[in-house]
Amino acid sequence: MPEGTPELSAKDLRTLIPEYEGLALATTLLNPEPGxxxxxxxxxxxxxxxxxxxxxxxxxxxxxxxxxxxxxxxxxxxxxxxxxxxxxxxxxxxxxxxxxxxxxxxxxxxxxxxxxxxxxxxxxxxxxxxxxxxxxxxxxxxxxxxxxxxxxxxxxxxxxxTLSPTPTDDYPSRHDLPEDVRDTWEPRFRSPTSGGVMWPSDSNVIATKAGGWPAWIQPADWPDCDGGHRMEHLLTITGDIQLGDCGGVYFFHCRRCPGLPWDWRFDCH
Ligand SMILES: [Zn+2]
Ligand SMILES: [Zn+2]
Known part of the structure; x- marks a missing residue:
């Protein structure tokens, strides 16, 4: 994003884009504290x-x-x-x-x-x-x-x-915007002053969390199960743990298949 491009807050997004509000998923922030x-x-x-x-x-x-x-x-x-x-x-x-x-x-x-x-x-x-x-x-x-x-x-x-789990709403990062939303996003949210596109910034919670959306910092990389289903996000571990060059570790599973197959992904800074 070019310098000077204002960022959209989650609240702005919900007001401006009803279909974004519709993408909210419940997540539980785990809030680890050394103990x-x-x-x-x-x-x-x-x-x-x-x-x-x-x-x-x-x-x-x-x-x-x-x-x-x-x-x-x-x-x-x-x-x-x-x-x-x-x-x-x-x-x-x-x-x-x-x-x-x-x-x-x-x-x-x-x-x-x-x-x-x-x-x-x-x-x-x-x-x-x-x-x-x-x-x-x-x-x-x-x-x-x-x-x-x-x-x-x-x-x-x-x-x-120790953990202090706190439920909240979570929204997709720009990497996970559905195609139709992404296609209309850019023309609607091009900044008149800088020309840059305003993407959601603080609406996808980058933290260790259960459920909700993955806190990808790189392009989304959802795994499929062997049955061809896109898996659901289960856990993100990031932010409040040092992971070297690693941005986060993301866990997924498929609840449609017997045996609850799971997989994981990570990305880098
Ligand atoms: Zn090893
Ligand atoms: Zn499956």
């Missing part, structure tokens, strides 16, 4: 409620690496030896706006906190839906392996944080 979350609490980077009979996941990538103390040298790490790290844990009671699969009330995400040759950024995230009461009844894994020195990149390790 000491417990294993029965929703958290970012906190301890996960993990079943005793399920081995902790390790990253299976062969080519992941981390920067050593000398940034010109990198250290290669043997595949299968690096534990993933806890990223997110959400209990249904804390995010009533997020629909959980039947019988499930706990969502967990882990990922490998190293860098990966072909996909720079945090890769190999894994996502789990669980039932809290079942996990508790079966007992918790007593020893959760912790990534040791050299087994993670600090940028990919969130500081343990």
């Amino acid at each position: 000491e979350p417990g294993v029965r609490e929703s958290s970012l980077g906190g301890p996960l409620l993990w079943p005793a009979d399920e081995p902790w996941p390790y990253c299976a990538q062969e080519d992941h690496w981390t920067f050593g103390s000398d940034l010109r040298n990198t250290t290669e790490i043997v595949a299968g030896t690096v534990p993933t790290v806890p990223i997110l844990q959400l209990f249904a009671r804390d995010v009533p706006g997020l629909e959980f699969p039947e019988g499930k009330d706990l969502l967990q995400v882990v990922w490998c906190a190293l860098n990966h040759e072909h996909d720079p950024g945090p890769v190999m995230p894994l996502l789990y839906w669980r039932n809290e009461a079942e996990v508790v009844a079966g007992g918790l894994l007593s020893e959760i392996p912790v990534a040791g020195e050299g087994e993670y990149d600090e940028d990919h390790m969130p500081e343990p944080s």
